[in-house]
Amino acid sequence: MSRVREFDTDEVIQKAMEVFWTHGYEGTSIQDLAEATGLGRGSLYAAFGSKHGLYELALQRYVLQTTDATRRALMRREPIRKVMRDLLLGRLNSSLEVPGRPGCLLVMAITERVPHDEATNRIVRDAIGALQDSFSATLYMARSMGELPVETDVPTLANFLVTMIQGLRIMSAVSTDLSTLEQVIDVALVAIPE
Structure with missing residues (x-):
């Protein structure tokens, strides 16, 4: 008779996400994951197949949340x-809220895994596409309400703003000077036409 799992899979994925977010994929060992989740190495392998299998689920969880x-x-x-402005400031503040943790698990995935990991590359591409779609929908709505000129290139502006968020996340890992990064946000907002 097979043994029933005695742990909450969602809770384990959430805890693993925090570990990967703090240490990155390469910097995280199975032992780190075992300690964070309270599961033995064998249970982790049995439930998720591999460190990479758990990483994919953790990255997908992060993408869904963000x-x-x-x-x-x-x-x-x-x-x-x-x-x-509020969105950009919110992402900046969330990047800085946990000292010692790099700003964004998605950005970490891009720099650490995407060049040689097709599964991570797919998750990241889908995440960026979803963000661009969300920005585009909001910008099209603003344009239809007369807040943006009718000639506004919405797809390009949406791509710029998504890139801006990712850049802020990277810079927040390097600089914790909130006022300097807020000035960068104010400069970026000039790209939104009046």
């Missing part, structure tokens, strides 16, 4: 520049 948070932030009924 994409949902972004969509909620973009759905606010406020002027487009305020929505974008």
Whole structure:
């Protein structure tokens, strides 16, 4: 008779996500994951197949959480520049909120895994595409309401803002000077036409 799992899979994935987010894929050992989740190495392998299998689930969880948070932030009924500024500041603040943890698991995946890991590359591409779609939908709505000129190139502006978020996440790992990074956000918002 097979043994029933005696742990909450979602909780294990969440804890693993935090470990990968703090140490990166290469810097995380199976022992680190075992200690963080309270599971033995054998249980981790039995449940997730490999460190990489657990990493994929953790990265997908992170993407889902951040994409949902972004969509909620973009759905606010406020002027487009305020929505974008608040979103960028929110991402910046979340990047800086845990000392010693790099700003974004997605950015870490891009720099650490994408060049040689097709599964991670697919997850990242899908995540960036979802972010671009969310930004585009909000910008099209703002354009239809007259907040943006009718000739605004929405796809390009959406791509710029997604790139801006990822750049902020990278810079927040290097500099914790909030006022300097806020100035960068203010410069970026000039790209939103009036």
